Amino acid sequence: MLEIKNLHVEIEGKPILRGIDLEIGAGEVHAIMGPNGSGKSTLSHVIAGRGGYEVTEGSILFNGEDLFDMEPEERAAAGVFLAFQYPIEIPGVATMTFLKTALNAQRRTRGEGELSTPEFMKLVREKSDALKISQDMLRRSVNVGFSGGEKKRAEVLQMAVLGPSLCVLDETDSGLDIDALRVVADGVNALRGPERGMIVITHYQRLLNYIVPDKVHVLSGGRIVRSGGKELALELEESGYAAYEADAA
Amino acid sequence: MTTEIRHTPAETAYIEALAAGPRSAGDAWFGAERAAARAQIADGGLPHRRMEAWRWTDLRSLIDDRFPPSEPAGAQQDITSDDVFKSVERWVVAFVDGAYRKDLSDLPDGSGGIELHSLEDVLDAPPGWLRDGLGQAYAQEGEPIVALNTAFVTQGLALRIGAGETPAKPIELRFFNSGSQPQTSLTRFAVVLEEGAALTLLESHTGAADRRYVANTVTEIHVHRNARLQHVRLQDESMAAVHLSNVHVTIEGEADYRGFTLSAGARVARNQVFACLAGEGGNVDVSGAYLLGGRQHCDTALLIDHAVAECTSDELFKCVMDDDARGIFQGKIIVRPDAQKTEGMQMSQGLLLSERAEFDSKPELEIFADDVRCTHGATSGDLDEDMMFYLRSRGIPENEAKGLLIAAFVGEAIEKVSNAGVREILNAYAVNRLNS
Ligand SMILES: Nc1ncnc2c1ncn2[C@@H]1O[C@H](COP(=O)(O)OP(=O)(O)O)[C@@H](O)[C@H]1O
């Protein structure tokens, strides 16, 4: 479903991604691990369509379509979702309003009918209960005054409500205590399915005990320096990234 | 060297009107002030950029044609489509082209301690409370908008809420200008809340689309001890109009004045508010929002005067400027030597939606007491890119995302309005304006 070929990306003339090749099939969960600054968030932003990056080489196809021809909102409607490493606070826009606007905009773009308020409320209640998100939190402005853990849970709630086919989770585990980690992982696992692909970006192996990946990739210095099965994550936990950082330099 | 003062067409029209015939009704009451105002118009004309308070709003060049004082006509007028506060239960006092229109009003029934007079009816025999209790506007010597009003005005309203009374519904002052010919409509208002009274006063200012006219209103308000006034103005004049408003408020001990102005219309708007905290424990909030596009120009000039101790003042202005629009905010706070334990907060924020839009802000603090807490700030910027990307990454199209962020931006100021129904109207107004 996602094919990344020889992707080179620069920020203000500085090369950040230096030839990424990655293929994710429907139903697969891929973990991307790597040291800080290796380009993990850059990759996730380029997939979601954030500005400020220059793609100097390579391509990304999503279900056969060139992602670079699509605006961020078009990618979202086509099924791409990024759970942000640092979710953005939006004062004055209630979380509920935001979610409903987003879902209905996507449905409009796909030629599906908009959900009525009761239908929407039912859907959100179901998903938010599972993620232990209070109705009070939904009435507050998007991410404003949320704790670190609440922000991450809210990202997973958005993902659950919008039901994307490609989920990119950028360090959704960072800053979570063990209970919160379980809740988030359960939320993500509930979305696993034969139609859905996932990229789980993490710095630590811990999350992968709960979300067990099909493949693990090590990103270092803007390149995938190693790929393997889920046991690679355990190995990394033992040895650390030091060997790969030397590689990249 | 002699400097010859050349009058602009607008000034010439006013000066000709002065010569044409003095309006004598009310002379016994404020004849001296009127004479001074007439002299000021004749000598000084309109305010211009070399006057510090008008440096951004040069009326000599911005009012570019003759707009003689209107002759109240009383023609048939359908103003139903301009009923912006329609969904709020309220009484209405209507003015068309500056003339009081009883036929278009829905007047209070006399309950709730409401005393109300058309100014025209009481010019020669004002009730005592009106004659004695007001006149601050005249004291603001040389204030050009007030002078223009004082020189020509014959129409308006005197409104008083009796001690301890709370009328069952808000009262709306509804202004409509037909602009059937280029002219200046002038109205004058006196609002007195006696001790412990409470009122929501609404104002709507609209006009026939794209018609050219000048609308000038001067309002004097006295909020007595323990009284509370919520004053909400929605300005959506014709996009070719000039709107000049001036509000004077005196706030006595433990009293509250909360003013809010949404500026959406008019080619040129100037809003002045002079608020004096005259009794301990008084609170004033003067806030507003701008929704400007095209070549619109809106300038708010505030003076908050803390004359006594233990009062609070708050100002929050959220200003959106698109295209070539220009927003200006000038906020001055004076804390006099006796005004210890003053708390003052002022913030003005501009949101620029185009490279050519402009926002100028001039906060000014003059503090003569030592035990005070005053903060002020001003920001100006464009839409936050991270917020835009976040919204779009969830599938919200660019324009809709912009609309959400802009509505949220002005919504923060609209939050100041305590009447939920009115707040909803203002919010909806902002959203609709941005989508159009
Ligand atoms: N906006 C930016 N401007 C300049 N450099 C950036 C910017 N964003 C990221 N970088 C740089 O790109 C590299 C990769 O960053 P990032 O993708 O955030 O890494 P990771 O998520 O793996 O920690 C880092 O060296 C970082 O400093």
Ligand SMILES: [Mg+2]
């Ligand atoms: Mg990162």
